[in-house]
Amino acid sequence: MRLQTAEGIETVLEHVNVDIEEGSFTVLVGANGSGKSTLLQVIAGLCPLSKGNVSFGGAELRTGVDVYMALQNPDAQIIGGTPYEDVCFSLELRGLAGDLLEEKANAALELVGLQRERNRPIDELSGGQKQLVSMASALAVDARIIVFDEPTAMLDSSARADVLHAALRLRDAGRTVIWATHALDEAGYADRVIALERGRVRFDGAAEAFFYGAHVGKPEAAPCCMLGFQPPYLVEMVHHLLRGGAELPLRPVVIEQWEKAVAGLCR
Ligand SMILES: Nc1ncnc2c1ncn2[C@@H]1O[C@H](COP(=O)(O)OP(=O)(O)OP(=O)(O)O)[C@@H](O)[C@H]1O
Ligand SMILES: [Mg+2]
Numbered sequence: 001m002r003l004q005t006a007e008g009i010e011t012v013l014e015h016v017n018v019d020i021e022e023g024s025f026t027v028l029v030g031a032n033g034s035g036k037s038t039l040l041q042v043i044a045g046l047c048p049l050s051k052g053n054v055s056f057g058g059a060e061l062r063t064g065v066d067v068y069m070a071l072q073n074p075d076a077q078i079i080g081g082t083p084y085e086d087v088c089f090s091l092e093l094r095g096l097a098g099d100l101l102e103e104k105a106n107a108a109l110e111l112v113g114l115q116r117e118r119n120r121p122i123d124e125l126s127g128g129q130k131q132l133v134s135m136a137s138a139l140a141v142d143a144r145i146i147v148f149d150e151p152t153a154m155l156d157s158s159a160r161a162d163v164l165h166a167a168l169r170l171r172d173a174g175r176t177v178i179w180a181t182h183a184l185d186e187a188g189y190a191d192r193v194i195a196l197e198r199g200r201v202r203f204d205g206a207a208e209a210f211f212y213g214a215h216v217g218k219p220e221a222a223p224c225c226m227l228g229f230q231p232p233y234l235v236e237m238v239h240h241l242l243r244g245g246a247e248l249p250l251r252p253v254v255i256e257q258w259e260k261a262v263a264g265l266c267r
Contacts, residue, residue, distance in 0.1 A: 012038050013199045020178065020192070022057075022144070025171040027187040027207075028180040029229065030196035036180040039196065040147045043178060044069035056145070068143035072150045074130035083109055083125070083133045084118040090137040108140035111173065112166045128159025135166055138175075145176040152183060164189060184224070185232035187211075188253035195227055202227055207253040211235045212242075219243060234258055 013035050020026055028036045041047035043054060045063030056066045071077050080086030087105040096104065109115050112132040117125060125133070131151050138146040148167065152160040164186055171177045171191075179186070187193045193210040195203035203210055203223040211231060213222035219239035224231050231239065234255055241248060252258040 016201055022176050023174045024191040025177045026192045027190035028194050029187055034196040035199040036196060037149050040149050040180055044147050067145040068138035070134040070138060070148045070151060072153055074134045077134050078122055081122060082119050083114050086133050087136050087140045090141050094141055104140045108136040111139060111169055112136045128155045128163050131163045132166055146170060147178045149180050184229055208251050211253055212251045
């Protein structure tokens with residue numbers, strides 16, 4: 001994948017060969033400029049490839065039908081005056097009307113947790129709630145694949161958790177979610193983590209393998225550390241314990257796993 005820059009033609013993505021399972025939650029990580037947004041745009045059909053192809057279930061991917069891209073700044077995407085209006089607008093663009101439109105809009109707002117705010121003016125919503133509006137539109141229009149470019153970048157921790165959990169509900173409802181982030185703790189919730197470095201895939205696998213690697217006693221050899229990422233606090237703490245020789249029955253990647261294990265010990 002090559003792009004024209006001020007310095008000439010630059011190769012932005014190379015040897016990227018990924019096959020993403022339907023109904024899974026994939027988290028894309030990588031340093032600034034590693035190619036996350038470009039890859040998402042390629043998947044969403046917004047950036048033409050100089051070489052290679054993107055397919056969906058063996059057929060060509062239909063931009064705007066199979067895949068929906070939620071932008072980092074939801075203001076750039078919201079058209080309606082309220083969440084309900086915005087979702088309805090997306091549905092109208094696809095030719096829906098009447099009871100079915102209403103039903104789909106309400107179901108989508110409900111699933112992302114915005115039913116109470118459905119008629120609030122968009123200007124009164126927080127950044128996180130606006131992200132949820134984009135998510136509801138993606139859900140309502142039945143996009144099979146929803147890609148998010150750093151959706152939590154501008155949110156506080158509570159809004160981040162709301163948006164992340166809403167995305168997990170989309171996955172649980174059968175949608176394929178691809179999510180770029182710099183917040184590594186979010187990768188713990190992924191079915192699959194893909195780490196990019198200078199346009200190449202340097203890791204592709206489960207979150208546990210990304211954070212802990214294959215050698216139990218050598219956490220510094222974990223792909224996460226080898227690739228220069230700062231592990232989330234939870235993982236770093238467990239790395240310390242492992243380095244100190246602790247024999248842990250689990251390698252937690254999300255805080256809920258750790259809470260459960262500690263609660264078990266304290267019983
Ligand atoms: N429209 C464009 N024209 C030319 N080069 C581009 C364009 N968009 C991105 N690039 C280049 O492609 C490379 C990858 O950029 P990209 O935005 O995909 O990275 P990223 O991983 O999303 O970074 P960040 O974490 O900062 O969002 C960078 O070197 C960037 O300069
Ligand atoms: Mg980016």
